[in-house]
Amino acid sequence: MTTDETLYRRYLDGDEDALGELMERYGTKLTLYLDGYLCDLHEAEDLMIEVFAYLIAKKPHIRDGGFRAYLYQSARHMALRLLHKKRAGNCFSLDALTEEPEARELVEEAVQSAERARLLRTCMTELHEDYREALFLVYFEGLSHAETAAVMGKREKQVADLIYRGKIALRKRLEQEGITDAYNG
Numbered sequence: 001m002t003t004d005e006t007l008y009r010r011y012l013d014g015d016e017d018a019l020g021e022l023m024e025r026y027g028t029k030l031t032l033y034l035d036g037y038l039c040d041l042h043e044a045e046d047l048m049i050e051v052f053a054y055l056i057a058k059k060p061h062i063r064d065g066g067f068r069a070y071l072y073q074s075a076r077h078m079a080l081r082l083l084h085k086k087r088a089g090n091c092f093s094l095d096a097l098t099e100e101p102e103a104r105e106l107v108e109e110a111v112q113s114a115e116r117a118r119l120l121r122t123c124m125t126e127l128h129e130d131y132r133e134a135l136f137l138v139y140f141e142g143l144s145h146a147e148t149a150a151v152m153g154k155r156e157k158q159v160a161d162l163i164y165r166g167k168i169a170l171r172k173r174l175e176q177e178g179i180t181d182a183y184n185g
Contacts, residue, residue, distance in 0.1 A: 002021070004068055005062070005067050007019075008067055022052075026068070027052075029141060030048045030072070030075055031045050031048045032044070033076075033137075034079050036133075037076070037079035037080070037083060038079055038082065038083070047075065047079060047082065050078060051075045051078060055071075066150070068143065069143065069148075072137070072141070073150055073153075076151055119174070119177055120174070127166060127173070128166075130162050130166075131162055132166070134159055134166055135162075135163065135170065137152070138163055145159045145163070
């Protein structure tokens with residue numbers, strides 16, 4: 001698979017298809033991330049397009065290995081700026097993360113999976129905002145601790161601490177809900 005940085009360099013060299021690949025790779029994920037801040041999927045989609053429009057207009061120099069972090073950091077700044085303009089509170093939510101189970105799953109598995117996803121989403125919403133965001137970026141988006149630190153404007157050690165504390169808080173909350181096989185790591 002072609003790296004993000006290679007695609008971005010190809011785009012800078014005039015290959016419009018490379019930008020399309022980047023948008024396809026990150027469009028949905030970025031929209032879900034932004035929806036966590038904005039709590040409005042349509043606004044999140046608009047802002048995702050604005051993030052890419054900014055990338056197109058400014059063509060910033062991005063260090064190797066930093067494209068994904070740059071993209072999420074830009075999205076976060078734009079979302080916070082929009083929320084500030086609206087004078088709205090920050091309501092990071094994971095509602096948009098559930099997906100329909102695949103058709104081949106048995107009905108019982110689908111019901112159990114949907115219930116576990118609902119329970120996880122409910123427990124995640126009760127976590128401290130920083131724990132929620134760090135866990136989301138690392139475990140749902142697959143960002144490294146360094147990339148998450150860049151997105152959140154924190155040091156890598158702070159992100160590691162947020163992840164550690166967030167997992168403990170989430171495990172306790174899941175255990176309160178009767179999930180006794182919650183991850184202990």
